[in-house]
Structures are given as structure tokens and as C-alpha cells.
Amino acid sequence: MHLAITKRFIFLMGSGIIITIIGYFFGFALSAFIFCNIICFALLVIDYIISPSPDALEIERIGNEKLSLFQEENITISIYNKSPKDIFVEIIDEIPDFHFDADKKPVGKYIQPHRKEIFEYRVIPKKRGAFTFGKVHVRYEGPLKLCKKQFKEDLSKEYKVYPNLKDLRKHKLGAYNSIIHKDGRKEMKLLGRGTEFESLREYVYGDEYRKINWKATARENRPIINQYEPEKNQHVYAMIDAGRPMSYSIRGHSKLDIAINTGLLLCDIVNQNGDQSGLVTFSTEVHGFIPPGKGSVHRNSLMEALYHIEHTKSTSNYEEVFFFFKGKERRRSLICLFTDFDTIEEAEDMMKVLPSISKNNIVIIVLIKDENLEKLAKTPIKKEEDAYIKAVAIEMLHDRKKAISMLNTKGIMCIECEPEKIASDVINKYIYVKNRMHF
Template sequence: MNFVFTARFILAFTGGLVVFSLGWVNPALLWAGLCFDLALIGAALVDAARTPLRGSFTVRRTCAERFALGSGNTVTIEVKSHSPLPLTLWLKDEHPPEMEVQGREGQFVLPARGTAALAYELTTPARGRFQFGDIAVRLLSPWGLVWRQTSVPAAESVKVYPDFRAAQRQVIEAYRVGRQGERRQRLRGQGREFESLREFVTGDELRHVAWAASARRGKLVTRQYQIERSQSIILMVDCGRLMTARIGNFTKLDYAVNAALAVAYVAVAGGDQAGLLTFTRRVDDFLPPKPGAGQLGTILELLHDVQPQMLEPSYARAFAHINRYCRRRSLVILLTDVVDADASSDLLAHTASLIPRHLPLIVTIGDRDLRAFVKPRPASLDDVYAQSVAEELLAQREQALNRITELGGLALDVPTGQLSPALVNRYLEVKTRGLI
């Protein structure tokens, strides 16, 4: 049966049953109630037959090609009428069950040969590929006794990507709001790419004096430099066991992926070449550094389905891959986490292999829950033990980061909530200081 009775039918049918139940008072009421309900059922069947589904309307789902992790994504169900009469419709979309939904169904009147739309919002809990189902449609019959129902084939898959919208906002924030003026003041004199000559002033470094030009002009002249463009940035993302830890609604890997994407957007916008390497026990994906917006699309595609695995990461294989296939000096940004001495020593040993050819920036993703243990005054013996463990782990992490700095690399330890802006700012700082 491809129809269901409406509230109007049920109310009328119930009235007939009430009359039927009074048959013990008057037998005529018994027959009257019975005939009324039978006639009502017959009318409903005729009403259903007079409600053609085919050709009355068309339904289409539209949504963005790319869903962003953790943000609202709008889905629209568009309906177009082919009937000369108004139609009353009820729609319900079969959204991916893993996603949180707001308002995926609704009822409305469609004007004669008119159009209408039902919009609702989905919030995505994870990256990857998800599946939409069909669209359920009910059409109210002319007499309002039944809903004719059908299912419009609309199965499709959708990809959920890292939060590229936040990455795009990071570019705007870095280059148009707070950082642009600061960068303009700091560009000259600290980069690697020659820009122009100017008269020497007190405070300029002697190593920047252009002696030949000074001799020709009869006064000291200094070289001005600007930040070198088209430098090489390699983003290394650890997908191992420690990155499975959840902070709020997302894993540490989710935060790392979002931060890597933000840096890639800013780097490409600034004219640099961005590359990507993901690894666990082996190198899973490697994308050599290249410039241009097309590289961003490739990075986004590689990152959309990266998932953490319960495996120990092999820093040796990851860094060996960088040394083997990246001959040009690069800023190598490793997004990882370390919580014990063994992991720290392994990371340190192989980080040293990158220096001096490359400049490593080791980013450890801080656990805000771990820091929360050491702040309050312990209220019990269990709290004392928990604080002791947390303090030991934090101390080991600090020693490892200090050792990286001593070796000639860079280190950054930041909580997940501040990871993307902090990493983008550190990248810009490295550029302005001409360290690459």
C-alpha cells in the first residue's frame, strides 16, 4: 500500500465508530456507523487513485561538493510542480545517519506549476565518505483523506573534508587583518631575497653593506632584502596511536589535519611550495612540494580520509623519505605527539638527521586535559598520583622540545584549541626571520 490515512480520515472514521458503538441503544445507529465507515474507506481509495504521483512534481537534492568537518553544511531539497493545481507535500530526506541533523523534513504547499525548497543543516562528526539515501515524499489527495507516498531515488555519497573554511579564514586573518602591517614593517632587511639598495643608517648590520656600491657613491649603502618566495614547506602528519586520543568531539589527528591545511593555504597564498607526508609505521602518502592552487586541492583530497591507526609511528622511515626525495632545503613541519621518554628519544634521534639540510619544526599537540591535572590543589590521594604522572609527562615533553631547539631545530607545544593559529603564526615568523 503506497498511501497512509490522514488525520482528517482518522477523525471521521472514529466518529463512525462512535455511532456504531451506540447500536445497543438503537440498531439503526449500528448500521449507520458501519455504512459510514465503509463509505469513508471507499472514498479514501477513490481519493488515492485520483492522486497521481508520476509527473506531478520533480524532486532534487543539492548540497556543497565538499562538506567541512565540524561546521554546519546546508542541504536543500528543491521541488518543482508540474500540476495545474496547488499541491500539498511532505518531504523527508534520508541523510547520513552518522551526521547530526536539524530540520530534515517538512510540509508545505506548492503553488500550481511553482517551485519550493526545504533547507536543513548537517553537522559532520568525522572526515571521510558518507552516504545519502532516497527522499521520501508524501502528496496529499484532493479530498484530504490520504497521503500518497513514494520514494524518489537520490542515493549519493558525499566527502567530508578538513575544515577548509577555517583554513581560508586563516589566510584572510594572517594577511589582511593583523599580520599584514606587521609583515610589511619586518619584510625588509631580514629575508634572503635581494630587493633594493638604500643609504646606511645607524643600526643596520655591517654584513648587509654593499661595499662596491658604497665606493661608487662615496657613502655607505646597505642592501635591503625581502622574504624569499617559492620556498619549500613540507607538512608531516603523524597518524599513529597517540593521535587517536579524543579532545572534545575530535581526535588529535583531526586538529593536526586542520592545522596542516591552514598552513598550506597560507603558504600557497604567499607564493611558497607546499608538500605533504602522512605516516604510521610506513609512509602512507607523499606529495612533493609544488606551488599553486591546484596543489591545495590535491592536499585537501589526500587529507579528507586520513584516519589514525593503533600503530606506533616510524619517525626513521618518515625522515628518511624526506631526505631521499626532498633535496631542496625545506621547512619540515611535523605534527605529532610524544608522552614518554622512549618516544621522545626516537623522535630526537631522527630529527637530527634532517639538520642542517632542512629546518625541522616539531609541533607537539598538547592535551588540555593533561594540563588540567596540574593546576588545581589536589583534594585526595588519587589526585596527588594523577598530578604526579601529569607533571612527569609534561616534564618529559619539555625536555624533548628543548633538545630539539639545542640541535638547531624549532619546537612548538600548543593545546589543540590554539593549534592552527599558533602554527600559522610560527610559520610566518620563520619566513620573516629568513630562517628557511
């Protein structure tokens, strides 16, 4: 425990100096100086003695240990005053360096005798992962407000920063019935295109003859057809690349963070639609695999698998992850592969091994539009260096469009999404595949 003096004590000492100066003119300066110092320090000692000990304060961390990336979150600490006196308490928490934006000012409150007060301050996590908040620095005044006692309480606790859960909730509200249009309109579920019987209805012009239910037709004496809906419990995977191209930032967010948020939302929508969602994360090797499932326990498993995933500076090994997936999943599935590539050569390398999973599964490759590259391609030329940068950007964009065209030509669905529209684009594509294609 440490002792600090307050502004009130400094003011009291200043008053003593004034008295000493006055005493100088009347010939008792030394006596005045000694008397004032004795009074000041006696009061300081009394204030220290009568102020509660640190044991009078019970301190603990409370509140949610799950934080959302780039969202303002509250860190909460409770303090119970066991003493019979009012205490003004200030606290400063030890926040992990570099990974949180926070106001470093002390948080102060009066705590009445035998009462508990909640101290809160806000942080904005800038990185996913697990971070330990350490000691809490506590400072409180004595009853005379001349001294402050200071001590540190070790309240080490791990907080986990997850993908943006608040954004996920917002998108889920927008994705009512799991279907979103880019312009916000809701699309009705397409019946009659699946394989599971849903209901009977009267035949209308344009219906397929093979769907006529002849027994119902004879009974009702009018044409009746079977109406079908897409199958339930189909397997849908979010396959997330954590390699070098996913490390680039767009509007302050890495492509990997955008892909993780979208992958989690897709899994939620898939489960809401009665299907089972799975997860694969990889870069130079497979980092994680969550088999298809649904329910709250399954969702927690997805969250735990994704909150600590870091991007690498290496090119991902598609051959290894595709071979791994073939060994794990025997059922025909829909795979949403969140990845990216910088050059046409990288795309061609992926296409060489892609048939190993695209032959028996439906694959959707999801790319995030590189706005920085497009901006460079449109930059006005003011000097020779600008011309070189613009030419490189235009060539890279050309290679990118060529790679997307090659994938689509080979029957692989490849969509390039703007960051703010990636959620709706991916969910719409899932709904499209579910309603129109059997998998």
C-alpha cells in the first residue's frame, strides 16, 4: 500500500507558509513554521490512522466475459464498502496493451457504509482472441481528505473477444426467414422444387404433370398436385481461409474478420432453415473442423473455434484442406469457401485441386472486393510513379476478373462481394442453391 497527499493537504501547507511569512514580520517566524508543520503533519497522520484499511473494500470483476470485436463494451468492477464510513474510491484497470481503445482516466464514486457500487468503463476491442485484464489500482481518500491510500488488487481475468456478435444479431433481424434481397425485399420460399413432400394443392397452368397426385385427383374430381419443399438437415460448410490474401484490411477490418462474421451468420441462417452447419478453418494446414450440427451447444463450438483464428503471411495449402475434407465428409454438401487470391497463378493453383471436392459437392467461392485496388486503378496520374502503380492495379484487377470468369466457366460458382453486402450475397446464394439444386 502507498500513501499520497491530496490537494487539500497542499492547500493546508500553503496556509502554513503564509502564517510563517506573517510571523517573520512580527519576529516569530521559526515558531510559526514549526507549529504549522506540526499541525499539518499531525492532521495527516490522524487522517491516515482513521481512514479504513484496504481490507475494508471487497473488489471483484463482474459482467460478461465475452466481448465483440470493434464494438463498445463495458468492463465492470464491483466494490463493497465494509467500513462504517463514506469512502470516495477511484480505480484504474490494467488493460492489455495495443489491443483495446479505452479512456485511461480514473473512475471514481462515493461508496456509502455497507453498500456496494458498480464501477464501469468502456473499451473497444481491436483484435479477436483471449486477453487477460490484470490488476486494479485502487485509490481512496481519508475522512479529512488530506491523504489517499493506494493499493493494487490482483483481479486477473480472461476476456474473450469474439467476432462482432452485435452485427450478427443485426443481420439476423434483417434476414427474416433466412432470406435477404440486396434491396431489402423478402423472397418467399420456393415450393415445388425440392424433394420433401410439403402439401397438396390444385393444379394450375404451368405445373409439371409428373407431380399430379392421381389418387387425390380422383377423390376431388379435379387435378391435384403434390407440392414439395427443399430437404432439411442438409450439410452446409463455411470453409474459411486464414492465409495471406485474407490478412489485407478494408475500411479498418481484415478480410478474415469479415469472412468470419459472414461465416457465423451463414451458419445461424443454415440452422434456422433446418439444415446443419459445419466449419473448416485453414491456411498452410487445417486449423479447425466442426462437423455439421445445430443448436446452442453447436453454435458455442463454432464461436470457440473462431474467436482466436489469426491470419498468416503464407499462401494457403488448398490441396491439404480439400484432401482433409474428403476424408471427413462423405455426404454431398454445400461448401462456402471464403478465400481470395492476388494473382491468376494463385487462382489456377486452387483450380487444379478444386475438383477433388467440387465433383461430389456444390462449391461457392466467396471473394471480397478489393476497394483499395479499385481506388488505385482510378487514381489520376500526376507523376511517373502514379502511372506505374495504376498500371499494376489495373493488371491485378484484370487477372482477378479473368480468374472469376474461369471458375464460373468450369461450373464453380464464384461471387465477388462488397464488404457491406457480403452477408446478403452469401445468404441469397445459399437460398438459391437450396431451392433450385439438390445437394
